[in-house]
Amino acid sequence: MEPFENLVDTLKKFPSLGPKSARRVAFYLLRQDNNELERIGSLISNLRKGLVTCSQCGNISSKDPCHICTDPLRDRNILCVVEDVESLSVFEQAGIYNGLYHVIGEKIFDGLSDKSSDSLAKHIIQLKPDEVIIATSPRLEGDISYYTIIDVIKGLGVKNITRLAYGLPLGGSIEFADRMTLHTALEGRRKV
Ligand SMILES: [Zn+2]
Incomplete structure (x- = not known):
């Protein structure tokens, strides 16, 4: 579960996300298929590009x-x-x-x-x-x-x-x- 806990730790730093909601978001992501996770990941990694x-x-x-x-x-x-x-x-x-x-x-x-x-x-x-x-x-x-x-x-x-x-x-x-x-x-x- 280490990658999962790393994700929770990262999400906890987001505005308005406390430990409980960070965990809920992480479980939400865990339920998505790989395509959706890749889509979300690339939205984040490309956020600065082209801006x-x-x-x-x-x-x-x-x-x-x-x-x-x-x-x-x-x-x-x-x-x-x-x-x-x-x-x-x-x-x-x-x-x-x-x-x-x-x-x-x-x-x-x-x-x-x-x-x-x-x-x-x-x-x-x-x-x-x-x-x-x-x-x-x-x-x-x-x-x-x-x-x-x-x-x-x-x-x-x-x-x-x-x-x-x-x-x-x-x-x-x-x-x-x-x-x-x-x-x-x-x-x-x-x-x-
Ligand atoms: Zn302007």
């Missing part, structure tokens, strides 16, 4: 620029600034937003790095959106991320800088927001 970071928005995609930046049906007048690709994915899954994104790509506690600031400024200058929505997760301590993003945007000629109305639990993360909460936060966004 690139979009040079415009920072999203992860199979092409650069990504499918969102090149989608002619998206509203190019609104840019939503999120911390990471997971947050972008939460917005997309909720299906409540049709503008473009900018992914900071790092968790920001002590301000933005020069690279992140430059990339955000470059994107805004190039896109010239009417509105930039700051959609970073609300934090308890000072919310430095929010103010450093404002610092970058101010002076770039954006008409409306807005922030999500929270709704979202303080100290909580956009990753865990349900669709309704996110929708309310987006609809109730306020000018800053």
Whole structure:
């Protein structure tokens, strides 16, 4: 049973999988035929292959620029600034937003790095959106991320800088927001 126990140990490290559910997933896999196991295995081993970071928005995609930046049906007048690709994915899954994104790509506690600031400024200058929505997760301590993003945007000629109305639990993360909460936060966004 050693390979099985190794698998359980690996699965235990997955988000939201405790020891019991890791074991349940391992038994589920054990019940699959070899073709299915190979299919699942190759999905995992090829996960990074063919994925690139979009040079415009920072999203992860199979092409650069990504499918969102090149989608002619998206509203190019609104840019939503999120911390990471997971947050972008939460917005997309909720299906409540049709503008473009900018992914900071790092968790920001002590301000933005020069690279992140430059990339955000470059994107805004190039896109010239009417509105930039700051959609970073609300934090308890000072919310430095929010103010450093404002610092970058101010002076770039954006008409409306807005922030999500929270709704979202303080100290909580956009990753865990349900669709309704996110929708309310987006609809109730306020000018800053
Ligand atoms: Zn993109």
